[in-house]
Amino acid sequence: MIMSKPAAALIAAATxxxxxxxxxxxxxxxxxxxxxxAGRIVWTQVLDGAFTTxxxxxxxxxxxxxxxxxxxxxKVFDINAVVSPDGIPVNCTDPCAGVQDPxxxxxxxxxxxxxxxxxxxxxxxxxxxxxxxxxxxDGSGMRRLSQRGIDGxxxxxxxxxxxxxxxxxxxxxxxxxxxxxxxRMRPDGSHVRQLTPWRLAADVPDLSLxxxxxxxxxxxxxxxxxxxxxxxxxxIATVPATCxxxxxxxxxxxxxxxxxxxxxxxxxxxxSPGGKxxxxxxALFPAGKPAIGDIWTVRPDxxxxxxxxxxxxxxxxxxxxx
Numbered sequence: 001m002i003m004s005k006p007a008a009a010l011i012a013a014a015t016x017x018x019x020x021x022x023x024x025x026x027x028x029x030x031x032x033x034x035x036x037x038a039g040r041i042v043w044t045q046v047l048d049g050a051f052t053t054x055x056x057x058x059x060x061x062x063x064x065x066x067x068x069x070x071x072x073x074x075k076v077f078d079i080n081a082v083v084s085p086d087g088i089p090v091n092c093t094d095p096c097a098g099v100q101d102p103x104x105x106x107x108x109x110x111x112x113x114x115x116x117x118x119x120x121x122x123x124x125x126x127x128x129x130x131x132x133x134x135x136x137x138d139g140s141g142m143r144r145l146s147q148r149g150i151d152g153x154x155x156x157x158x159x160x161x162x163x164x165x166x167x168x169x170x171x172x173x174x175x176x177x178x179x180x181x182x183x184r185m186r187p188d189g190s191h192v193r194q195l196t197p198w199r200l201a202a203d204v205p206d207l208s209l210x211x212x213x214x215x216x217x218x219x220x221x222x223x224x225x226x227x228x229x230x231x232x233x234x235x236i237a238t239v240p241a242t243c244x245x246x247x248x249x250x251x252x253x254x255x256x257x258x259x260x261x262x263x264x265x266x267x268x269x270x271x272s273p274g275g276k277x278x279x280x281x282x283a284l285f286p287a288g289k290p291a292i293g294d295i296w297t298v299r300p301d302x303x304x305x306x307x308x309x310x311x312x313x314x315x316x317x318x319x320x321x322x
Contacts, residue, residue, distance in 0.1 A: 037061045039273045041308060042069065042081040043281075043295050043318040051314070056081045061272070061279070061297055061320070063308050083321025089139040095119070097127070101158045106165040110134050112145065114157045126175040130155035147189040156183075160207040162217065162241070167191075169207050169219055169241055174198065182221055184241050195219060195239050195249045201226050204268050207241060210275030215300055217241045220256070220278050222267040233259040234267045236280050238300060256280075256302045270320045272297070279308065281316040290314070 042058040054077045056070040070078045082102050092099050092115065100114040117129040131146035145168070146156045155173040162168065169184045172194075179198040182205045185191055196202040203225020208215040219241050224234045236256040243249035256278060257266040268281040278300060283293040293314040298305045309315045 037272075037277070039320055039322045040065075040083075041270075041279050041295060041297075041318050041320050042083060043309070043315055044077075044079045044081065045309075045311065046293075046314040046316075047072075049290055052077065054078055057315075059308060061277070061306070061308060063310065079317055081317065081319055083319050089137075090115070090133075090135050090142055091139060095128070100130075103159055104161070105134060106161050106163055110136055110141075112159045112161070112168070114155070114159075117151075121175070124175065124178055126152070126173070126178070127155060128152055130157070130173075132156045132159050132170060145187065145189060147185065147192055158205060160205065161187075162207060163209045163211060167241070169195070169205055171203060171205055178226060180225055182219060182239070193244055194246045195241065195243065196221065196253070197246065197250055200224070200253075202237075206270050208271045208275035209273065213275070215271075215275040218275070218300070220269040220271060220300075222269060222280075225267070228265070231261050233262040233265040235259050236266045236269045236278065236298075256298060256300060258302070268317045270318050272320050273322050276300075277304075279318045279320045281318065283314075283316070 040058050040060055042056055044054050045057045047053045047055060052075045053072055055068060055072050056078045057066060057068050059066040072078050090099055095118045097116045097118045100116060102111055102113045105112060112132060112134045114130055115133045116127050119128055129151040131151060133142055134145055135142040153175055156170050158171040159168050167184050167186055169182060171180055172183045173180050180201050180203055181198050182195045182202045184193050184195060201224045202221040205219050205221040208218045210216045217240055218238050220236060220238050222234050223237055228234050237253055239249055239253045243252050259266055263284055265283045266280055270279050277297045279295060279297045281293050282296045285291050291314050293316045294307060295309040295315050295318045296305055296307050
């Protein structure tokens with residue numbers, strides 16, 4: 001299963017290159033009349049059966065206009081494309097081990113990312129510190145976003161701001177057992193709230209930027225990001241970012257896909273720019289045969305599924321941008 005990993009595993013995987021890639025200039029803007037199918041989707045396309053080399057590609061949601069964006073050499077795995085920013089020029093010297101999961105603040109003037117600091121735990125490879133920071137696009141003005149006092153106990157990744165800028169959602173890893181859950185907080189690190197239970201092992205959350213309507217403040221995520229329990233497969237689900245407390249959030253979780261025991265698995269969700277559709281990976285892992293993974297889109301109610309990619313190569317980790 002393709003999943004998020006603890007900080008040390010991300011840094012130690014020398015063959016993986018975490019990318020932040022901008023889409024081509026002809027991408028449709030937010031002003032398009034068809035918001036549900038506007039913009040472009042970028043994703044990772046695996047180039048070999050051994051999963052050692054992969055590139056970033058981009059296409060419109062209707063599967064037209066496919067472009068190859070990166071050209072990796074052998075055993076370089078380009079992954080985690082984000083529609084801008086174009087690289088992360090922030091200072092990262094020892095004991096800083098790397099910068100992960102880039103994203104934008106709502107103004108587009110700053111980037112947000114996880115700064116990973118060693119050393120690493122020898123048993124579960126969690127970092128001494130892996131928390132959220134923000135900086136200007138040139139890397140200056142770096143400051144911490146994550147609340148104080150969590151270093152070494154939790155790790156924070158995959159921050160996504162609300163359109164208003166008043167709060168952000170993020171993925172939190174509990175280092176003692178590597179369980180994950182979606183949280184929200186204010187930009188000053190206060191008012192931290194848990195949105196999904198640890199037992200659901202939520203991963204790759206994304207926040208709708210819809211200004212109104214049923215998807216405003218709605219978080220989409222994948223279940224069982226660290227591997228599904230026996231008799232289950234990962235699904236795509238939603239939860240309101242406005243729910244509180246956790247018990248109320250659990251009651252408001254809604255499933256977009258219903259894979260049950262399989263054989264299909266659904267993961268890596270991302271909202272369309274207007275919040276009307278979700279792109280995700282639909283995959284099969286047949287025993288003794290090559291894995292099959294394609295990019296699809298779907299309405300938040302699970303209806304209107306449309307296939308975006310049709311390559312024989314395994315394709316995953318989509319991001320939908322303007």
